[in-house]
Every structure is written in C-alpha cells, then in structure tokens.
Amino acid sequence: MSLPSIQRVLLQSVAESDPEGRFVDVDNIQAYYKIAIPQYHKNLLQNQQQLPYEPHKPVILCLHHILGNQYTWRFHMQPLAEATGCHVISYDRVSFGFTERPVQWEEGKNPYTQMASVDFAVQLLIQLGYGAKKVVLIGVSAGASISCYIAIKYPHLVHSLILLGPALRPEDQGPPSMSCHILGTAPGRLFLKAALYQYLPMPKLYHDINAVPDFETMVRPCYRVPLTLPNFYEAIAWLFKYFIPLEVLPNKHIFLQFPILYLVGDDDKFTNESIHKEIFEEMLVDAPENAKLEYHVLKYCGHLPQEEKPQEVLDVLIDFLKRLNV
Template identity: 75%
Template sequence: MSLSSIQRIFLQSIAAGDPEGHFVDVDNIQTYYKIAIPQHHQIRLQNQQPLPYEPHKPVILCLHHFLGNQYTWKFLMQPLAEATGCHVIAYDRVAFGFTERPDQWEEGKNPYTQSASVEFAIQLLIQLGYGTKKVVLIGCSTGSAISCSIAIRYPDLVHSLILIGPSLRPDDQGPPPVARHILGSSPGRLFLKAILYRYLPLTTLYHDVRSMREWETVVKPCYRVPLTLPNFYDSVSWLIKYFIPFEILPNKQMLHQFPILYITGDDDKYLHVDKHKEIFDEMIEGAPENAILEHHVIENCGHLTQDEKPQETLDLIIDFLRRLDV
C-alpha cells in the first residue's frame, strides 16, 4: 500500500469522530470539508424532497488562515446559513487540518503554490455541485489573499468578498525569500517542528485568549490536532517555500466591481489596525462612486475576529449580505 493510501486511511479514522465532516477528492487530494445548510433544506432532504431551485442564491465559501483549519468557522457557518438561506462551505486547505498532504507531485502541479490554492477552491465547488453558483468568498488573513486572487482570476464566478484581517501585500503574506528558502529546507523543518509544537495556536493572534470560551478545552486542541498527522511539518515547510504571494493591490481596479467587507480587530498584533486602514485606503483608491467597499473595526479583538468575537463578526457579515439582497 502506498504512503498516500495509508495517510488517507489514517486521516479518515481520526476525522471519523465528527459526523459533520466529509471527504471529497479534489485534484486527487482527499479534502476534508463541512457544509451548513438552512434548516428548511435539511427537513426537505430528510423527507427525500428535492431542494428548492434558487438560482439567485450564491454559495458561501470560507477560506481559513495560515496554520488554521475549517474549525475557525465553527460559530459562523450554521447561523450564516439560516440568516441568508445559502449553503456555507468550509474546508481544510492543503497542508492543514484533515486534508491529505501530498509528498510528491507531477511537474507543474505543485499543490502548495498560491496559484494551486486558487484552482483548488474552484475545483472543490465543482466537485460539490456548486460550479454554476456565484460565490461569496469569506477569507481570513492569507485566506483573504486567496479570495481576492479568485476574484481577479475568475471574476464571473464571484458575488462578493468578505475579508477578515486580510493579508494582501506580499510582505504580509509570509516570510521574505531568504527565510522561505531556509524554512523550506530540512533544518528549517526541524525548527518549525520545535516552534509549532510548543506555540501552536499562536496566542499573539488574539487580544486576550482568557476571554474566549472553551479556549483550553476546545479551541486550542482543535488547532493542535494536525501536529499529530502525517506530513504536517513537511507540508507546512513546502507551503512556506512555494506559496509565492500574488500581487493583490496592483489589481485593485478588478476588485472594485465586487462588494467588499473588510473586517479587522483593533488589537491585531500581526498587522496593526493602522496598517489595515492604510491598505484599505489603497484598495479603494480610484473606485467608482457606486462601489460598495466597507471597513469595520471590532473592539478588544485581535487578528482572528471569527474566533475571538464570533457574534460581532457574524452580525457584520449578515448585515452586509442582507443589504446585498442575499
């Protein structure tokens, strides 16, 4: 049996404890995902009735941050589905969570590049049957960069963008080239293993973890689960090495056609709130008068607002989408 097959079986066995999680093959990579659907849709499915045909309804796709996983959307998915009537999808990006981590690939098909991350998200939607739907993209940190890259590359597919603590400049999306080379080497992986095993999840991404419900019993363990999974440190190293950031802001004119909600915490230690304001101002520069571009700051909150202030984050998203008639 190949290593890939052993890894798949192991991941399936570990993830089996959560009945809400599922696997699907995307570009020959076993991908872990969850879907939240409105309660009235669930009832129809239980009664073996077809779902209503709602061509105007987009699908909502959530893309988590670096070193995160789909768990980060736990408190948003079902309430968002109920409030909007949309199906809400979250998945573990390659290298994270329970998604398979390839240790070899064909030339030109490196799954750890940002370009591959964009194509992967599109293929996931197609595999799940949402290929004809417009997409509301909710991205956190580097997930926001992928969301914007999808909008730039596939504008006809995108409905709107919701960016949480977005990392949109190359310098904010990862280490500089020299550090990428070092961390992408064998010694670099040993360093990553030592640091991540000790410090993951990074408390600096929050305003105050003591105020978060179930931090020690749920949140922290959910972020630490991948530490025990096959190829975790290798895949993180490969991602750092190959995930060369796209230029988002130089393509800002292409983003102006989409409604954009930009959410930050006032105590974002990863990217200061003033820096976010500067980036947002640069993003909206030259936008037409009718463009819908909003920036909101959540008080007493760090980089991951969906973790630390889920209700405030949810309220902003729902209000934004309702004003877009979703």
C-alpha cells in the first residue's frame, strides 16, 4: 500500500481540530465533509441499533460559493436535520477548504472544471452511501449553478432545489474570460496571494459585515485558514484557467420540473436583485402549470444570505421543505 501524500497528511492534521469533520475518497481525491443527522438517529447509533429505513426521506446536500467552504452552513445543518428528519451533508469543493488539491490528473479528468464539480457532488453522495436517495440541493452563488446543473444532468436524483443568491448567468458564475486567463498564470497567483490574504472574505459579499454573526472571531479566520494549506493558490489558478461557465439557463426547462426556492438579498452587489427578479420571472414563463416556484427577498442582506441572515434563511428553508412534506 502506498503512503499517503504529504498534502493529505497535513490536511488531516489541520482538520482534526474539528471532531465533526471527516474525509472520504472521491475519484482519488480526499474530500472533506460533515454530516448532521437527527438526534434520534444519534441515539439509535449510540445504542447500537439500526437506523430506520425511510425511503421517502431525501438527503440534503449543501454547496458553498467560490472561495468559501462548508463552514458557511454551520448555522443550518443540525437544525435542518432536526426539523426534517433528513441527513444533511456539506463538503469542501475541490480547490476549497480542506479537500485535497490534485497537482496532476489523467487526460479528460481535470478536477478543476465546473463540469467536474457537478460529477464530484454526485460521486460524493454515492461514496457516502446515499446514491439511492433523492437529493434536496441547497446551493449559494456558484454552488447554486452547480446544483441546477446536477438537476439538468442527473434529474432522476433530484428532489428539489434551494438557490441562494444564485449565479445562473455565465457572467455571474465567475470572472470574465480575460480575467480568468490572467489569474490562471504564475503572476496571477502572486496577485491572488496578496489580494486574498488582505481582503478575504470580501466586504462586498455583505450588506453590512457588522451584522454578520462572529465575523471577526469566526468568519474571517475560517475563510483565511485555507490560504495556508498546500497548493491553495495553484488550485485557484487552475480553477480560473479552466473555467467555463455552466449552461444553466438555456437548459432551465429540465430543472424547472422540480420545486424551487429562489432566495436573494436586497443588496446583492454581485447580481442585482432586479436581475434576480428578471431571471425568476423568465423561469415562471417556461415553468409547467403545476410548478412549485417561490421567490423570497431578504431585507438588508447581501450576496450570502446564509451568513448574514442565518436564522431568517433557516426559517424560510424549513417552511419550504415542510410544505413539500419533507
């Protein structure tokens, strides 16, 4: 058996400070994830009893934004598990958090493309034993575009979509192509190193950073810890170098067959709320008659509602899922 790479050993040693975090191998990449399960499931496991088989219960998968990590869902996972009886999973996407950053890959298996992110999420669920379950996909920003494309490519797996500040247009999913090319070079990495350490998380993400719970003591450190991990800047450069936006809206006729909650902040500085409203109204035109599509705007909130208004987001999510009989 070959020895684990230095990168894997270091990632595991840094991540072990959080006892809830776990690693799983997904397509030869060590992925960092967390699972929240209802307390009564924990009690059964502690008593060495088998978990009840509930085929009607979906699993909930949370997908974070670019330069974020699974930490962004810290206020939502356990409450969602308790309210719905579902298992709730979050993970660090490739390039982010404590998930491994490959330095080489086979031809046709580049892990840093947007399409690879779609397949990675599905393979993660399979590796964790949830491959036969329907999935409630909760995605924020670029995580929402990946969620929609999972529904496009794997519609048989999807239960419903919850989209927070979604980046559905190509121009909203990442930097312009020229910027991507520059950031994907060695000089671009140097720029990223200086800029991210100084400005991450970007104040522009929020309506008011002073309103974000534990911003200085918890949020800022959890964004910046990954900057110190092996191959962070190389991976971000590869992400930009190979970045091709997902064609989400041209295929919206597929994901519109699922219940959708579209939730935005009124002060989203990346995609203006009026643009979100326009996209949603276009979706309504093409939606089937029995479609369950809901649109919510949170006041005094920016691009990341789950961080700036965690309780309000949680209340809306739980209400939506309960009305879907989850």
